[in-house]
Structures are given as C-alpha cells and as structure tokens.
Amino acid sequence: MQSDSPDFFRPIRLKEKFDRLAETWQPRVVAEMNDYQFKIVRLEGDFVWHTHPETDETFFVLDGELRIDFRAGSVTIGADEMFVVPKGTEHKPFAEREVKLLLIEPRGVANTGDAGGERTAQNDLWI
Numbered sequence: 001m002q003s004d005s006p007d008f009f010r011p012i013r014l015k016e017k018f019d020r021l022a023e024t025w026q027p028r029v030v031a032e033m034n035d036y037q038f039k040i041v042r043l044e045g046d047f048v049w050h051t052h053p054e055t056d057e058t059f060f061v062l063d064g065e066l067r068i069d070f071r072a073g074s075v076t077i078g079a080d081e082m083f084v085v086p087k088g089t090e091h092k093p094f095a096e097r098e099v100k101l102l103l104i105e106p107r108g109v110a111n112t113g114d115a116g117g118e119r120t121a122q123n124d125l126w127i
Contacts, residue, residue: 014040014062017127018100025119027103027111028127039103040127041111043095050090050113057085057105064099068092 012030017040021028025047027039043066059066060082067076068083069092077083085091112120 014102018042020127024098025111026121026125028125030127032107035106036104037107037109037124039105041101041103043093043099043101044097045095047093048112048115048117048119049092050115051088052085052105052109052113053088055087055106055109057087057109058103059083059085059093060102060104062100062102064095064097064101066099066101067094067096069094 014030017028017030021040021042024042024044027041029037029039031038043064059068059077061077061079063079065076065078067074068085071090075083108123110116110120110123
C-alpha cells in the first residue's frame, strides 16, 4: 500500500475482517510484506494431509485451539500461540471447534500444498 493511499494510516482490524469471513478453510489476504502474505482463516474439522515443498508455513492462533498432525506426532497450539511448520514437512491441521487463525506464507502458496484437490482455495483473495 502506498503512503498516499487513503487507507495507509488505518490499522488492519482483524476482528472486522473476521466479521466479513463466514466460510471455513478459505484463507483471505489482509496484508502483504515483501513477498509474504498475512491471511486470516476460519478452521473447523479435519483438513487434508499435505506438504509445502518450497516454504515454511506459520500458524498463529488468534482464537480457539488447533492441532497440527504430523506422521510422527502432533502439536496443539492455542490462542496467542504460533507454530512454524518447516518446508517439506507433511502435516494436517485439525480443529475440533472453530479456530480463528493468521497464516503467514509467501504469495501464491496453495492451502493444500502439493495435495491439490477439492479443498484447494483460490489464492490472492483479499478481504
């Protein structure tokens, strides 16, 4: 965003953004920094096993509790906690109840990584 834009001096209010996002598993971009995107997403239920061969993926839980399964175990992260999944690590997010999450990853990364399929969300959708 350019400094001469009317919204330049307005903070991003995540609560307002989440109020406009009803769907689950459909990340929406709220900001960019260099080639990285900050995406909000609502999660509930089970996702697909997948890998991001070229990049790490950061999960920052804002509300709720998220479990990320790995073939050798799992990690559970709660509100105000974050976890970085290293590139090339197969994982599967799971949320028993709704989770509000901030994802940080490079522009163009598919939410299903190398798995593809019907759960793949459209990239670069802003809210």
